[in-house]
Amino acid sequence: MKHHNIILTKTGKSLKGTVHLTGSKSECNRALIIEALSHGKVKVENISDAADTVTLASILRSEARGQRLAGAAAYDTNSEIEIPKSEINIGPAGTAMRFLTAYFTLQDEEVILTGSERMKQRPIGVLVDALxxxxxxxxxxxxxxxxxxxxxxxxVQLSNKVSIKGSISSQYITALLLIAARLPFGLELHIEGDLTSRPYVEMTLAMLQSAGIQHTWNGNVISITQQDFKETSLHVEPDWSAASYWYAIAALSDEAELFLPGLTQYSLQGDSVITEIMANFGITSQFKDGGVYLLKEPKPLGRKIFDLKECPDLAQTVIVVCAALGHEATFTGLETLKIKETDRIKALQNELAKMGVKLTEKGLVYKLDCSEKFIPEKMFIHTYEDHRMAMAFAPLALVIPELEIEDEKVVEKSYPAFWTDLEKAGFEAKVQ
Structure with missing residues (x-):
């Protein structure tokens, strides 16, 4: 299938308006698994229209209706080779792959979980070993x-104790926690070493608690006993990850006054820390009128070290802003970026090089070298089938006269209305 690129331009560097964001993909995917495990006791409100969430919701609802998703016959009569009763292709949806791997261990059926070619390169062994x-x-x-x-x-549960490294993707840990209350003997999860992306684990536990599932967290051990869900509704907040791109746009503007309805100051989402990060770039956040107001104020850049261990999905956004401003910062906590939709470290290095900026790696520390930075008249951004590459680089349209971004549909994974929202904010977005 042919992919169309999109060309972004922006006249002037002022922004003013309101942007309505879709529901959080992270919250919604957890809520959908909780809903399915509760057998209807829990209902989800404000479901995200992100492609990953649409995929997960479709699979779970098909399961709830008892439908087979593929392979209606048990055998291929021509070859006499057994065909799986149900083969589920989740495409590029990494969260769905991790959560469904745990979910289907509790279902009374045999399934094969598969995905895109990139998905087949993303490790799942840590979770499989734990299960x-x-x-x-x-x-x-x-x-x-x-x-x-x-x-x-x-x-058939053999043990209720599992050890898992804290440095791996928090989605493995979340997948285990989501099914814990349905296990006959519950779960005692031992986390080895420092926990990466801790806010995502805290989000999972808070949502489970809202659905009636209690836990204890003592030191490095999280325990959940077998227990029932309660009847309740889980309301999904708008997506702070999506909001981060508007913070980046504001940071690269001369003047910006934006309102993002529905976002709260005390969010379950770890990416809400973008308010603190972008304060370094002169963006103030005022929570009122049922949302957050972003205001750009002149401020000299000072912060040189950004630890993104607890919010790795913000890495591309923050690094691109620093590069655009020529701010030679240092970044840590990027360990999980190489196993995302693409190798995000390599992708950043490739694309930043097109404006003379280097992202160097030394152990677990990454540094921006902007000494040879230049602003080209035109720049083409490869997205590597990664939605965050497209949206993290899009704000560069404020400093580069013509920015062409590969595959306009790549943003559908988490923020389908992104280009439309940019147009409403005064950008020109032409499909090529």
């Missing part, structure tokens, strides 16, 4: 440690 310790029957279909995987379901 096997609990008693899950999971096999690798192609390559050990990677999707596709075959799950037999109807887990």
């Amino acid at each position: 096997r310790q609990l008693g899950a029957q999971i096999e690798y279909v192609e390559n050990d440690g990677f999707p596709p995987i075959k799950l037999k379901g109807s887990l």
Whole structure:
């Protein structure tokens, strides 16, 4: 299928207006699994229209209706090779792959979970090993440690204790916590070492608690006993990850006054820390009238070190802003970026080089070198099938006269209305 690029231009560097953001993908994906595990006791409000969430919701609702998603026949009569009763292709939806891997260990059926070619390169072995310790029957279909995987379901629990490294993706930990209350003996999860993306784990536990699932967290051990969900509704807040791109746009503007309805000061979402990060770039956040007002104020850049361990999805956004402003900052906490939709470190290095900026790596520390930075008249951005590459680089249209971004539809993964919202804010977005 042919992909169309999009060309962004912006006359002037002033912004004013209101942007209505979709529901948080992170919150919504957790809420949908909770809804499915509660057997209807929990309802989800303000469901995100992000493609990943639409995919997950479709799969779970099909399961709830008892529908097979593929492979209606048990055998191929021509080859006499067994066909799986249900093969589920989640495409590029990484969260869905992790959460469904845990979810289907509790279902009374056999499924194969597969995805896009990039998904088959994203590791899942840590989660599979943990689930096997609990008693899950999971096999690798192609390559050990990677999707596709075959799950037999109807887990017979062998143990309630699992150890998992805190430095890996928090989605593995969340996947285990989401199913914990449905396990016959509950779960005692031991986290080894420092916990990466802690706010995402806290979000999971807070949402479970809202649905009636209690937990204890003592030191490095999170415990959840077997217990029932309560009847309730989970309201999904607008997406702070999506809001981060508007903070970046404001940071690269001369004047900006934007209102983002629905966002709250005390959010479950770890990416709400963007308010503190962007304060370094002169963006103030005022919470009132049921949302947040962004206001650009003149401020000299001072902060030189950004630790993004607890908010790695903000890394591309913050790094691009620093590069555009020629701010030679240092970044830590980027360990998980290489196993995302693409190798985000390499992708950033490739694209920043087009404006003379280097992102150097030394151990776990990354530094921006802007000594040879220049502003080209035109710049083409490869997105590497990564929605965040497109949206993190889009604010450069404020400093580069003509910015062409590969594959306009890549943003549908998390923020389908992104280009439309940019146009409403005064950008010109032409599909090429």
